[in-house]
Every structure is written in structure tokens, then in C-alpha cells.
Amino acid sequence: MHTIDDYDLVVVGCGAAGLAAAVSYAEATQGRTRIAVLERSAEQDRGGATRWTGAFLRITEERRLDPDWPDRVRRVSGGRADYDYCRKLESEVPETIRFIEDRGVKLVFDEFPLAHTFDEGTARMTPPGRPDGGGKAIVEALASSLEQHANVDIRYRTEAVRLTLSDDGVVDGVVIRDGDGRAKRLGARAVVLACGGFEGNYEMLTRYIGERACDLPLIAPGIANNRGDGLRMALELGADTAGQFDMIHAEPVDTRTGSADAVLYGYTGGIFVNQQGERFFDEGKDTWDNTFELIGYEIWRNQNQRAYWIADAKTLAIPGIENAFLSDVPPERADSLAELAGKLGLEAEALEKTVAAFNAATGPGDFDPSRLDGKSTTGITPPKSNWATPLDTAPFIGFPLTAAITFTYGGIRTDLDARVVTPNGTPIPGLYAAGEITGLFYHEYPPATSVLRSLTFGRIAGTHAARTA
Structure with a gap:
């Protein structure tokens, strides 16, 4: 040649x-x-x-x-x-x-x-x-x-x-x-x-x-x-x-944008639900850096590439939390869970039922996103091992998510x-x-x-x- x-x-x-x-x-x-x-x-x-x-x-x-x-x-x-x-x-x-x-x-x-x-x-x-x-x-x-x-x-x-x-x-x-x-x-x-x-x-x-x-x-x-x-x-x-x-690094990203690297890191205070409005992951098992990849992989492998993150005003009150939302589109906001479900394309009754069960399972203690606070749920599956604070204060916020591949x-x-x-x-x-x-x-x-x-x-x-x- x-x-x-x-x-x-x-x-x-x-x-x-x-x-x-x-x-x-x-x-x-x-x-x-x-x-x-x-x-x-x-x-x-x-x-x-x-x-x-x-x-x-x-x-x-x-x-x-x-x-x-x-x-x-x-x-x-x-x-x-x-x-x-x-x-x-x-x-x-x-x-x-x-x-x-x-x-x-x-x-x-x-x-x-x-x-x-x-x-x-x-x-x-x-x-x-x-x-x-x-x-x-x-x-x-x-x-x-x-x-x-x-x-x-x-x-x-x-x-x-x-x-x-x-x-x-x-x-x-x-x-x-x-x-x-x-x-x-x-x-x-x-x-x-x-x-x-x-x-x-x-x-x-x-x-x-x-x-x-x-x-x-x-x-x-x-x-x-x-x-x-x-x-x-x-x-x-x-x-x-x-x-x-047979393993990849996948990350949960906002489906509403085509911008690169639109990753959700700031999920500590909320919950993840699938298309049926059901929780599927222990959001507090470890800090975000040790779980965001596992969440991304779970969304792809077992949740049909669709998931939703739900939180309330207590997450919005965390100083600088917007720096943990890498999407160029802000989270959806609503005064009620039913309204938020409509904006995200979820069935309102299913989401309200899941949040009610989660709230009832949260234990005492102060919500502290600066450490593993030990504030956990009891009696529900999957559990939330830290940062289990009730989602009961408007405004409610959420992201629709999918898993994006980053590297093999x-x-x-x-x-x-x-x-x-x-x-x-x-x-x-x-x-x-x-x-x-x-x-x-x-x-x-x-x-x-x-x-x-x-x-x-x-x-x-x-x-x-x-x-x-």
C-alpha cells in the first residue's frame, strides 16, 4: 500500500x-x-x-x-x-x-x-x-x-x-x-x-x-x-x-433536552419512580457519586429506559442545589402531586399512592444532605437508607429521565x-x-x-x- x-x-x-x-x-x-x-x-x-x-x-x-x-x-x-x-x-x-x-x-x-x-x-x-x-x-x-x-x-x-x-x-x-x-x-x-x-x-x-x-x-x-x-x-x-x-457507565439524564451531559446529581432528597409510578431504587443507599451510575444502569436494564425523579420544597431549599441539576431546563414545578404527574406524563393516582406510602414509612430525625444522616424508612420496599424525608411541601418538582451511555x-x-x-x-x-x-x-x-x-x-x-x- x-x-x-x-x-x-x-x-x-x-x-x-x-x-x-x-x-x-x-x-x-x-x-x-x-x-x-x-x-x-x-x-x-x-x-x-x-x-x-x-x-x-x-x-x-x-x-x-x-x-x-x-x-x-x-x-x-x-x-x-x-x-x-x-x-x-x-x-x-x-x-x-x-x-x-x-x-x-x-x-x-x-x-x-x-x-x-x-x-x-x-x-x-x-x-x-x-x-x-x-x-x-x-x-x-x-x-x-x-x-x-x-x-x-x-x-x-x-x-x-x-x-x-x-x-x-x-x-x-x-x-x-x-x-x-x-x-x-x-x-x-x-x-x-x-x-x-x-x-x-x-x-x-x-x-x-x-x-x-x-x-x-x-x-x-x-x-x-x-x-x-x-x-x-x-x-x-x-x-x-x-x-x-458487558458493563457500561450510564447516567440519568433529562429527556426534555438535547444538551450534552444533562445529568441529574441532586436527587438526595427525592424519590425515583418508574412509568407505573412505583419506586424501584434505594435513593439513600450511598452518596450521589456512588449511586448515580447504578441508577442510570437500572433505568436502562430494568425500567424500560424511563424513570422520573420526584421531590418537594425541602430539596429546593438546599443551598446551591441548582448546581446539581446539569440540565439546561429547570425541573417541572407544581402545587400538587397530581399536577406534577400531569406535567411529567404519569398517572396521578399511582404517584399519589406511592408518595403517601413513602411518607408514612419515613422515620424521625433531621434531614441533612451534607452527610449520611441515617434518616431512613421502615416497612417499605425498596427502603430509603438515608435522607428519607416526607414529600409533603409544595412546590413539588420533578425530572423525566432516561439513561445515557457515557463509556464502555x-x-x-x-x-x-x-x-x-x-x-x-x-x-x-x-x-x-x-x-x-x-x-x-x-x-x-x-x-x-x-x-x-x-x-x-x-x-x-x-x-x-x-x-x-
């Missing part, structure tokens, strides 16, 4: 992981090398999933990863997750934060209205970190830094088709298609796969996740380009896999230098992977670390590739 250009590094993907890899490589080689970054989208939409996320970061104001996170991943995965990988992330996060701050990303630590466990695994109100401007700020800062190097090409509207090998079995290029539809080859001394999971490929979702995968909307437009190309190409070379292939769990296995490995742990020469294309999680995703691990292992990949070039 005709080789149209030769590069020292080709990066497949232009999100946090790919850009971190390219920037690290360019700076480590002091701009003396040629780099290509392949982006399936147009320039104005570059950045994949990173561009659209709010990018909560599970860090302290000292720029360190929550020290409980590696152990939490090990606990919820039943010991299946790569613990050394998690500890590597923990040790590298301070350098990762310096990496983005030095390139113009400003971090903010705004107060959040509800308790979370980002601080040593204890429910508390520590302000979580995030980039000012969300993930888009990371994409534009790193892309601008990369574009300062003369020998870098960001090739838009370009898809990767397959990897090529030299006669001695080293990855030495990528076959691509761009606007003319013809297959052509880019030569490379190293390749970094950083093109996300397979959220945008319903054939792969059906194969791994199961029936009705086609009913999963995407949480943001950018992940439509995550077609599983990197996973497919790596498997063709004998790469190993990691992570739970299953992916490529890498070592601690971000090198793609075979089933016996041998690195495939010249091939790296970083970000959500790499598998890690089983059963649950302890959140606010996806962008962190993408940046971190992208940076590691680029640095290692430069060192061994």
Missing part, C-alpha cells in the same frame, strides 16, 4: 489522552520529530468525549488523587481491577495536574450542595475540583500547545482502519481513510491508540452489552465517533483485554508505561494505548477519574515513546 507520509508518532484520537500523548512527545523531543494526530470529527468538534464533559476531578486542593480511590476500585471490582495501575495513577496525578495547569487550564473548587466521597472515602462537603470551562478547556489548551510545534499535523475527518507491522513485527504505521475514501498508509515509529471505547458502535454494543443496546442514547455528541476502531485494531495484533465487556468498561490491557500487552503481558513493540479505550473497571466505576486517567496515561505514553524512539 502506498505510504503518503512518515511520522515519528501517530496518535489516533484527539481527546484528553491523545492530546496529552502528543504534547508530551513533542516536548520531550523538543519539536525535532514529526507527529500526526488523527481526529474523525471536523476541527470545530475536536476532542471526543472530553470536549463535552464537565470533567469533575477526584482531587484535593493539594492536587492529589483521593487516597481511597485505588482501594475502592479494588473493592467494587472484587479484586479484578489492576491495582498497580490504580496506584500508578495515584502517584502520577500531581504531575498530571501540573501538566494541564502549566498549559493554561485553570482549576476551580466550587462548593457542591451534596455530600460526596471524593475525600478519603468519607461522606463530606469538600469542594470537588474541575477545570474552569470543563473538558473543552482541556482540549483547547492542549491543542493550542501542540499547534505551537511546526512538525505536527492534526488530520481532521480522518479514520484509522488498521495497524501495520514491519518485517520484524514492530508496529510501524496506520492505514487511514480521509475525505476521498481511499485507504492509504501513514508510517510511524510508534502509535498511540486514544480513540475511546465503542459507545458509538451499536453493533459492538449489542455484541457485548446485549439486547436493546440500540436504545441507549449518547450522553454527548462527541462519543458518536467512538466506534471501537482502536480495540478492533489492537485485537487484530493479539492484544489482551481488560475490564468488564471493556477495552485494551496496557502495562504501567501505557504499552499495549499480549495475554502473557508482553508489550507489543511500538504500540501504546490510553484513555477509555483501555479497560479497567468491573461492576462499578468510582467516578471523577476518567479524564484524570486519560490525561495521565496519555502523558505517560507520549513520554515513554519519546524516550524509546
